[in-house]
Structure formats: structure tokens, C-alpha cells
Amino acid sequence: MANTDTVQQELLARIHDSEQPHEVLRAPELRALADGLKTLPPEQRADAGRALNQLKKSLQVAIEQRQAELLDRDVTPIDVTAPFDVNSDRPSLLPTENGTVHPISREIQVMSDILQRMGFMVFESREIDDQYHMFESLNFPAGHPARDDFDTFMTVQTDKDGEPLIAPAHTSTMQNRIMRELKPQLEAGQPIAAASIDRVFRNEDLDPRHEHTFYQHEGIYVDKNIHAGMLVATLKTFLESYYQKSLDVRVNPFYFPFTEPSFEFSMSCPFCEGGGCAVCSQSGWIEILGCGMIHPNVLKMAGIDPEVYTGFAWGGGVDRLVMMKHGIEDVRYFQSAKLDFLRQF
Amino acid sequence: MKVSLNTIKQYVDFDLPPVDELVSRINQQLGGVEEIIDLGAKYHDAVIVRIVTCAPLEGTDHLNVTKIDDGGVTKDVERDEDGRVQVVCGAPNVRVGMLAVWLPPGATVPSTAEDDEPFVLSAKPLRGVVSNGMLASPRELALGDDHDGILEVSPEEVTSGSVAIVPGANFAQTFGLDDTIIDIENKMFTHRPDCFGQLGVAREIAGILGQSFTTPSRYVDDPQFENGDGLELEVVNDIPDKVQRFMAVTVKDVTVKPSPLWLRCELVRLGGKPINNIVDVTNYVMLQTAQPVHAYDYDKVGTSRLGVRLAKKGETVALLNGKVEALNDTDIVITDGEKPIGLGGVMGGRETEVSNQTKNIILECAHFDMYTIRRTSMHHGLFTDAVTRFTKGQSPLQNDRVLLELMKSVMTVAGGEPSSKVIDEQSLQTFSERTVHAPLSVSDNFINQRLGLRLTDKEIATLLSNVEITHDDLNYIAPYWRTDIEIAEDIVEEVGRLYGFDKLPQDLPRRTVIPAIVKPERALKDKLRAILSRAGANEVLTYSFVHRNLLEKAGQDPRHAFQLSNALSPDLHYYRMTVLPSLLDKVHMNVRAGYEHFALFEIGKTHSFDEDGDNFVDEDGVPLEGQLLSLALANGDFYQAKAITHFMASSLGIEFTYEPLNEHVLFEPKRSALVRVDGEPIGVVGEFRVSARRAFKLPDVSAGFEFNFDTLLAMVSDTQSSYTPLSKFPSAERDVTLQVDRGLSYAETEKAITDHVAKLDVKVTLMPLGIYQPEQGSTKNMTFRLQFTSAKKTLSGDEVTAIMNDFASDMNTKLKATII
Numbered sequence A: 001m002a003n004t005d006t007v008q009q010e011l012l013a014r015i016h017d018s019e020q021p022h023e024v025l026r027a028p029e030l031r032a033l034a035d036g037l038k039t040l041p042p043e044q045r046a047d048a049g050r051a052l053n054q055l056k057k058s059l060q061v062a063i064e065q066r067q068a069e070l071l072d073r074d075v076t077p078i079d080v081t082a083p084f085d086v087n088s089d090r091p092s093l094l095p096t097e098n099g100t101v102h103p104i105s106r107e108i109q110v111m112s113d114i115l116q117r118m119g120f121m122v123f124e125s126r127e128i129d130d131q132y133h134m135f136e137s138l139n140f141p142a143g144h145p146a147r148d149d150f151d152t153f154m155t156v157q158t159d160k161d162g163e164p165l166i167a168p169a170h171t172s173t174m175q176n177r178i179m180r181e182l183k184p185q186l187e188a189g190q191p192i193a194a195a196s197i198d199r200v201f202r203n204e205d206l207d208p209r210h211e212h213t214f215y216q217h218e219g220i221y222v223d224k225n226i227h228a229g230m231l232v233a234t235l236k237t238f239l240e241s242y243y244q245k246s247l248d249v250r251v252n253p254f255y256f257p258f259t260e261p262s263f264e265f266s267m268s269c270p271f272c273e274g275g276g277c278a279v280c281s282q283s284g285w286i287e288i289l290g291c292g293m294i295h296p297n298v299l300k301m302a303g304i305d306p307e308v309y310t311g312f313a314w315g316g317g318v319d320r321l322v323m324m325k326h327g328i329e330d331v332r333y334f335q336s337a338k339l340d341f342l343r344q345f
Numbered sequence B: 001m002k003v004s005l006n007t008i009k010q011y012v013d014f015d016l017p018p019v020d021e022l023v024s025r026i027n028q029q030l031g032g033v034e035e036i037i038d039l040g041a042k043y044h045d046a047v048i049v050r051i052v053t054c055a056p057l058e059g060t061d062h063l064n065v066t067k068i069d070d071g072g073v074t075k076d077v078e079r080d081e082d083g084r085v086q087v088v089c090g091a092p093n094v095r096v097g098m099l100a101v102w103l104p105p106g107a108t109v110p111s112t113a114e115d116d117e118p119f120v121l122s123a124k125p126l127r128g129v130v131s132n133g134m135l136a137s138p139r140e141l142a143l144g145d146d147h148d149g150i151l152e153v154s155p156e157e158v159t160s161g162s163v164a165i166v167p168g169a170n171f172a173q174t175f176g177l178d179d180t181i182i183d184i185e186n187k188m189f190t191h192r193p194d195c196f197g198q199l200g201v202a203r204e205i206a207g208i209l210g211q212s213f214t215t216p217s218r219y220v221d222d223p224q225f226e227n228g229d230g231l232e233l234e235v236v237n238d239i240p241d242k243v244q245r246f247m248a249v250t251v252k253d254v255t256v257k258p259s260p261l262w263l264r265c266e267l268v269r270l271g272g273k274p275i276n277n278i279v280d281v282t283n284y285v286m287l288q289t290a291q292p293v294h295a296y297d298y299d300k301v302g303t304s305r306l307g308v309r310l311a312k313k314g315e316t317v318a319l320l321n322g323k324v325e326a327l328n329d330t331d332i333v334i335t336d337g338e339k340p341i342g343l344g345g346v347m348g349g350r351e352t353e354v355s356n357q358t359k360n361i362i363l364e365c366a367h368f369d370m371y372t373i374r375r376t377s378m379h380h381g382l383f384t385d386a387v388t389r390f391t392k393g394q395s396p397l398q399n400d401r402v403l404l405e406l407m408k409s410v411m412t413v414a415g416g417e418p419s420s421k422v423i424d425e426q427s428l429q430t431f432s433e434r435t436v437h438a439p440l441s442v443s444d445n446f447i448n449q450r451l452g453l454r455l456t457d458k459e460i461a462t463l464l465s466n467v468e469i470t471h472d473d474l475n476y477i478a479p480y481w482r483t484d485i486e487i488a489e490d491i492v493e494e495v496g497r498l499y500g501f502d503k504l505p506q507d508l509p510r511r512t513v514i515p516a517i518v519k520p521e522r523a524l525k526d527k528l529r530a531i532l533s534r535a536g537a538n539e540v541l542t543y544s545f546v547h548r549n550l551l552e553k554a555g556q557d558p559r560h561a562f563q564l565s566n567a568l569s570p571d572l573h574y575y576r577m578t579v580l581p582s583l584l585d586k587v588h589m590n591v592r593a594g595y596e597h598f599a600l601f602e603i604g605k606t607h608s609f610d611e612d613g614d615n616f617v618d619e620d621g622v623p624l625e626g627q628l629l630s631l632a633l634a635n636g637d638f639y640q641a642k643a644i645t646h647f648m649a650s651s652l653g654i655e656f657t658y659e660p661l662n663e664h665v666l667f668e669p670k671r672s673a674l675v676r677v678d679g680e681p682i683g684v685v686g687e688f689r690v691s692a693r694r695a696f697k698l699p700d701v702s703a704g705f706e707f708n709f710d711t712l713l714a715m716v717s718d719t720q721s722s723y724t725p726l727s728k729f730p731s732a733e734r735d736v737t738l739q740v741d742r743g744l745s746y747a748e749t750e751k752a753i754t755d756h757v758a759k760l761d762v763k764v765t766l767m768p769l770g771i772y773q774p775e776q777g778s779t780k781n782m783t784f785r786l787q788f789t790s791a792k793k794t795l796s797g798d799e800v801t802a803i804m805n806d807f808a809s810d811m812n813t814k815l816k817a818t819i820i
Helices: A002-019 A021-026 A026-040 A042-076 A103-117 A146-148 A170-186 A228-243 A296-301 A319-326 A331-335 B004-011 B019-029 B199-210 B262-268 B277-289 B370-380 B385-390 B394-415 B445-449 B457-465 B488-499 B520-534 B548-553 B580-584 B587-592 B638-652 B689-695 B709-715 B746-758 B797-817
Strands: A119-124 A152-156 A164-167 A191-201 A211-225 A250-254 A261-266 A285-294 A311-316 B003-004 B033-037 B049-057 B064-069 B086-088 B099-103 B123-124 B129-132 B180-184 B234-237 B245-252 B294-299 B305-310 B316-318 B324-326 B334-336 B341-343 B361-367 B425-427 B598-606 B626-634 B656-660 B667-678 B680-688 B703-707 B730-740 B763-772 B779-789
Touching: A002 A021, A002 A026, A002 A042, A002 B316, A021 A026, A021 A042, A026 A042, A042 B457, A042 B689, A103 A119, A103 A211, A103 A228, A103 A319, A119 A170, A146 B245, A164 B341, A170 A191, A170 A211, A170 A296, A170 A311, A170 B370, A211 A331, A228 A250, A228 A261, A228 A311, A228 B445, A250 B019, A261 B488, A285 A296, A296 B086, A311 A319, A319 A331, A319 B019, A319 B548, B003 B004, B003 B199, B004 B199, B004 B262, B004 B746, B019 B033, B019 B180, B019 B199, B129 B797, B180 B689, B199 B277, B199 B488, B234 B245, B234 B425, B245 B305, B245 B394, B277 B294, B277 B385, B277 B394, B294 B341, B294 B394, B294 B667, B305 B361, B305 B689, B316 B341, B334 B370, B361 B394, B370 B385, B394 B425, B445 B457, B445 B488, B457 B488, B520 B598, B520 B626, B520 B638, B520 B709, B580 B626, B580 B703, B587 B598, B587 B626, B626 B709, B638 B680, B638 B703, B656 B746, B667 B709, B680 B689, B680 B709, B703 B709, B730 B797, B746 B763, B746 B779, B746 B797, B779 B797
Parallel strands: A119 A191, B234 B305
Antiparallel strands: A152 A164, A191 A211, A211 A311, A250 A261, A261 A285, A285 A311, B003 B180, B033 B180, B049 B064, B049 B099, B064 B086, B086 B129, B123 B129, B245 B361, B245 B425, B294 B361, B305 B334, B316 B324, B334 B341, B598 B626, B626 B703, B656 B667, B667 B680, B680 B703, B730 B779, B763 B779
């Protein structure tokens, strides 16, 4: 009986040159191998059977490849420099009424525009970063327990210090860079007013309320004589402009390593005027973001003297704003690319 | 962090406001309240009763019929002529004269209060005899696991307040279970180790209510230990950098038994679980002070020694939870001088556990490095109350006072006496013996400026002294338990919080009218979204992480993709290398959902590194990120994708040129074009290879594009415009068909035409009308409409004809074209 390997080589070669590669599966060599099985002593049969299956599988793969090759070969070439095909009409665009912008992009646009009008420069964030920017530069030393709160994705690949790279779990990963970039402006007497709105990642299981990939907005403001009341006033102004109505706001003390003091920021529910509804869980209040006065260590690490300058920072989710606005029930729809979902916006 | 208001009341000397108001103040000034538990409701109906008669129930071997005296307090219950209530009881310890806890009909059994279907008692016959409710065991009262008999209340029990233990007394009131528990988010206290004890929270509550707080002197004064003798004890600490302080003492002749009722009730209120008096006391002290402590059975340790060191690889330890942990060389272990007997700061060991037979114990009160504890906890998946507290960085300065409190409490509930000197192995890294960090010099101005306030020095001093932060002429001095007051801003936070952040003036910052710069990439992305949606395409957002299969389907090599090490699902193992495969992945499901002809687009970031593992890093040393604009078109061909591309380019005011594509893993070179702007390659538009079409289950006719966004950004500028001034004179038009060689490309033809007309002194615009190519034959016909416009005059028919004749002869020369 012929050796399986030899048969395999022979048949693969045949497939490679065949115009009808599928036919190779009917090769007599294969039949011979199959017949040979029956003559084997029972204890060898299992191994030989497996080898034959393996062989058939590899042939299948090769056949598919060859078929694709043949199909590729049979493709009719076209003049790609022409605006339309020969003997054809000029192609049209798709109907404009079907076109949509993703609701999250749209919301980011709305928020960016408000911030821009308030004097903030709007940055994007990164999708891969090092631990210095995600943690150290934000006053989370190595081993800091607050690092645990972020469920950060890490990469196999490492940075120059041999530390895993990370998928940023907050847009604050841009804070140090932005402050460094705008520091000359600060020293020239202009405040640093900047926001970053972009995609962030947390290693979480998916469910209707949790996504591992979502969007955050964050802002910083640094100047002389900035105080905590200004933080509250700025956020209130931003949210009132966003919801186009006046709102009550309140802050609760909180803990973040990168701000001191830190707050959770709540607004009166814009959907029920504080009377209680499903969006605010009947409480009349919605906890909308985290914020605080930028920690002096964070300023120092960006080369800004905390004795001279003070500032505030905030961060919050974008997805949730969009969900509340439209009553979207499942956060996973955002990245599902379902046209049923997208074409509603 | 569960806070018992009854416990708080024991620490403060003023009346607490109503619960609603208190919770709202805690929310605003201390931390988010997660839950308010009305513990009193759970025990509302439980009454202390005396058993007056007790007789076996005939026909059973263990049931007794009792008559109980409830002082007549319970309404709507059947009584005999003496006012006694009949209850059937199966407990072996039930007897005449004892005091017990009765749950009358209508009461919910406390241990089932949180169940989906709480057990509500009634008056129902048991073997033909009516039992009105039940006499309750400790387990039924949710006071521990003991279910061997009913709870016996001794008249000598310590009660809370002045309630006497008599029949008819409300059980909850008698033992302080008429309590409200406020659960405050732990996250808020990440930097406040002191707030993991009732004492610390009581101090904060006083502070935010504007009341002054005085810590009981036992936690303030220098402890006076009485050294005992009788039992040897030695402590060897090999890792003073990780264990700054380790205190231990032995106590001999203790009696291990269930805790007195008051202690059990205290523990239950604070969320603990009674076990035995020694263990309960250690937990109680921790819940009060936030300092975890531990008790060892002295005789089980057996060596009169405790060692503190890092574990060695290969060592194991059996823990109190019944598990055996294989240790790491970063774990702190407590040893008997040789082998590990506990995971320091995390969990005690099984071998040295205090049991009912224990006579002599070692008490430990120590400080462990928070980062080391965290690593051990994470590594072994052990999240104990001790871990919660040690990972916040407890103050080592509290160890001596807490140990003294622990010794006294042990002797109160278990007897015994100190039997060794108190060992205090320390190498403190604190500023002094009274404070963890150096005193802070902070000006009122510094504080006021950061809060926008105008508080006087006296107001500031009062706010701070309410929580025992003192001030001498120069400095603020934090008490020893405040590990968090390290820099001037910490004082600012403290003042702001105690004053009330909601009362800060809400001024907007002021800036000059210099406009904020709009980042061009953001502006261009917004523009592209508008353009492509106008072209009928749908923007999608897809994950930045993909399955290995997706990379392979698109012919990409996963070895060049960044890989996640801790992704929960294989769907997220790799950073995507390009965006288009993610879009192709979403085509099939939309086709199945009934959409036929559609286009998906996305602007996304991409990541990869080259063969040498070089990450192409930027100036910060992090990998460079690419950005791609990609589109997938279902049931549309190359020319439609190109039409969208062309529409996009002209909307941006730039011009794309298209040339045949050589080789590509995803696009079919025979039906795809390489696209350039100003000679710079920017991407590909085309149809997909059959292999890709099959892998992604795409419709037979499918196309798309992938462009480098950053190149596009560099090429687009707002000042570019393709506008040309309008002429005052009418234009003339001529349609012309050129018969050219079949192999001549449209681009070559167009170039010849535009080169020709560029030399004319009239403006000529060119519009392709059709390309006819018969199946056979060596030629094809290209028809154009030429529009002639002069800036100076109205062109006559003759002039146009002359131009056309010239044109025909030039085309003949250059393209061998015949005008037909």
C-alpha cells in the first residue's frame, strides 16, 4: 500500500495544476488507501484512518485555495482609470436618505462643538499606550490599589521598560501629553482648556449595560486662581448647553488618585425635571461624571508648577448619554454594525 | 463599609439628625451611600419571654408544649386564662424558668428576611396542638450558626442602654438591634484607612455635621501595658521594610466559648458573623478600629516563636478557609520559626486556629505593606476583611493602642491574663510617634484660593479640629490615623469637604477671546462622515480588537499584530491591523437581515509592528497609531465604489488619480485601483479577491476602499478650492466619439484630451458620456461632451468647428484615434 505522505504530495501537486481541482478527490490513490485500511490489522486501523482523514482535510484546503485561484484567474480585468464600465451607465451614489452617521460620533460632535465654543481644544485619544501615561503620570504609582478599578487590557508586547502596553481604560491617558503640549500657552498667559473624547477599553464581560469598548469625554482646565467652585460652574454650564435647559447639580466627595479633592458629579434629571422617571431610577438625579481638582503631582509630572497654577479635570461616559437620550436598551448595539439599529439615527 | 448608627451614637456626644438628612449629608460630604438597611425591622416582633411551663408533647420524642410569659405585650394572640401563650418547641435546652426569644405569629424569621420568600410565622397546630409562633435559635435570629437549641438570654447579659431583661422586653431594643445600617461605598475610602472602622466614620460624621469629636482616650493616650509571665514568646521579623511593626503578646488560661449576647449582636450589626469569643473579639476590634488583628492558639504554634518573612518557592500553607495555598516568594508569611502558619495580613492558618480546646493564645497586631498585601490577595484570589483594610495602608502608629484594647476585650469575654511581655518589633518609617506625615504649613490664602472661599483662620481651624486635625502657630498636624494628610492640597480637600463642596461659589473661569484651536483631524473626520453619509453610506463603529480568524481571513499575519494577554474572549485577542476586515465581517449579517445594497464605513485606528518586532514608536516611546478610512460596499462594483470615492474627493476639493493595482491580499488587482493624491499613494479602491469574498461570505459583487486618513489629512486644506470664475459669455458644446485601440486606457485618452485643450485660449470642460466596446474587435469608442467657454466673447459655430478639427487631427496623431 502506498505511503500516505507520498500520496499527499502527489495529489497536492495535481490540485495545484488542475483546472477542476475537485476531481482530485476521486483519485484512485485515495480509494486505494481507503481500501487498504480494511486489510490492516485492527490495532493499526485507527491510526491509519486518522492519517487518511488528515490527508483528506489538507486536500480540501488546497482545493479551496486552487478554486479561489481559478476564480481569481477568471476575473475579467477592467480599466480602473475609467469612471464607468464599458457598455454601462455612469454609476450613481447610494440613496442619500439611507446614509447615516453613527449616533456616538454624532454625540461626540455635539459635545465637542459645545466645548469648542466654551474655549476648549478637543483632542483625540490613543488606543494603545504605556503604563506611564495611563497610570504613573496620573499619580497611580506601581501597585496602587486604584489601578484595580480599571480592569485594564494588557498586551503581550512590552514597552521600552519591559512593561506590557495597555489599551487605555480612560481618556485621561492623554492628560499628561496635552498639558505638556499646551504648557507654552499657559506660560504665555493663556489657560490650558482641553478636552479629549474618544474610545476606551475595560476588560469586562458584555451585557446590556457593559461594553469592553466604549467612549469617554474628559476635560482639563489649568490656570492661575482656578478653584473647585469653577469646576462645578463649568460642568453645569456645559451640561445645560448640552441638554438645552437649566439643571441643578451637586457634587459628592469621591476618591481618584489624579484629583484632589475628587467628586462624583450629579445633575437633576433632564428627562423628568427631577420628578422621577425610568432614566433616573425615580430618584430625580443622575450621576453623570467624575471630577476634581488636578492633583499637584499630576501637574508636576507635566512640568507645571502647582504652587502657581491650579486646575480641574473631569471625565464621563458618552455611550450612556446617548442611551439616555434615545432610550437605547442595550449598549452592545453601538458596535454591532446592525443597519436595523444604525438607520434609526 | 457598613456603618451602624447605634455604634456611631456610642462615640458621639450629640444627637444624630434623622436618617434621611444624615444620609444626604454623608452622600454630599463623605461618600456615596449604597444601601440603608433597617435592621430593626428584621427583629421588630421578637420579644424576650420567660418559659412558665414546659411538658413533653405526647406521641413525640422531642417536642415540648410550653406556656410563655411575654409580659402581655403581644397583641392578637391566643392566651390562656393566666395570659400565657402556648408555643410548641423542639429544642433540647428548653426548660421552665429560662428566658428565651419568642417570634410571635405574624413575625418573619430573621434568618429568612433576605430570602425571596421570607418565612412568616403563624399560629398553627403541630401534632394537634397549636403553636403560636416559635422560640428561636441563634441561627433563626441570624446571630450565628448555632442551631443546637433555642437562644437562652441570661438576666445578667449586658444590654444596650437602660432596657432591662424582663419578659415582654423588645429583643431588638434590649441588644441594640433596633439599628439602621448605612452602607457607604468602599471606593470612597481608598485613601482613608481610618474609615474602615466605626470609630473613624463616627469622627467623620461629627465633622460633616459641624460637631467636634473626641476620640476615646484609650485610642489616644500612650498605652500602659502590664507585662505578664508564664509563657515564652519570641518574634523574629526578617522583613522590616515590608512589616514596619509587629506586636504580639500571649494570654494564658482563656476560656473559649460562644460570645456573650451583646458581642454577638454587635458583630451582627456590623456585618460580622459570631464564631467564638476569641475570634469574635478580634473581629470586633477590627470593625471598630479598622486595624485587623489575629489570635493564634499558643500551644498549636508550639515553638514559642513567631517569624515574619517572605515565603519561599515551593512552600504551602493551610488557611482558615480550608484551602491549601502554594506560596510565592512575594507573599508575607507568619511562621512558627520554621514553617508558615499564616498568610500575613491576609488570612490566618488552620493549624494554629483557636478552637474550643484552646487555653493559651498569642495576639498579633501588626502593620503590613499595602502593596505586598494587594499582590498576595490578587495572586491567591483572597479578599478578606483584613485585605480590604491593609490594602488601604493602615497606620502603624495605632498598633500599640489597638493591641491593648484587644487584650482587655479578650480578658473581658474569655478571662485569662497576659503571660508574656508585649513584644513590639518596629522599624517605623513615620514622621514621628504621633503622626505619620510631617506637619504641613498651609496658609489660609492657599486654602481659600483653591476653594474660592473667604474663610477666616478661625473657621478653618474649627472645621479641622472637629476631626482632630490640630494647628499650632505654624502647622497643621494630622492625628496618627490620618495616613492621607500628606500635602497641602489634602488640607484643602479636608476644609472643602467639611465646609461642604455644594456651598462653594459657582464662578466660571475667565479667559480671553482668543479662539480655541480646532484640531484639523477632528474637523476632517466630521466632514468625511457628512460626505459619506450624503453618499448613502452608513457609519459603523466596530471593535479595535479582533479574533485571529479575522486577521487570517483578510490575509494578515497575526505575528505582526499586538496581542492582548488578558482578554476574556478569543474574539478580542488581537489589535486589528486594518479596519476593512472588521467591516467585511459585518456585511453578511446585514445581508441576512434583509439589506441588499448598502455601504458601511468607519474611521478607525490600526496597530501593527514589523518583522523585526520593531514597534515604530513615537517620541513618547509608544507604538505609532495608523488611521484608516474604510468602506465596504455590498452589491456594488468597482465603479460604484469609485463614484463614492470621487464624490468624496471632489467634496473635499482634492483630486484623486487611479492607476492599476499590482498585488494585494484583499483587493483583486484586476478590478482595483491604487489611488494617489498629488502623486502620494493614499489607498486602494476596488473589488475583493474571490478568496476574501468567500471567507467573509460577501455578495458576488462587492467592493470597497481603504484610505490612509493621515495622508488624506495632509492633503486637504481649507484654502483649496476648485472654483473657477463664471464667464459672462455663453458656452458651446460638442459631443465627440473617439474610436481608439481596445487596450488604450481611459486615463491615457483623457490626458491626451486635457493636454490638447490646455493649450487653447478657451476654457474646455470634459464630460465622459459613454464607453462602447463590442465583444469582438480591436477597438472601443469613447464618447465625451466638450464644453467650450471663452472669457472674451461668444464663440461662433465656425470657431468651434475649427477647434474640433484641430482636436481631431491631434487625437489621431497622439492616440491613433478616429473621430466617428
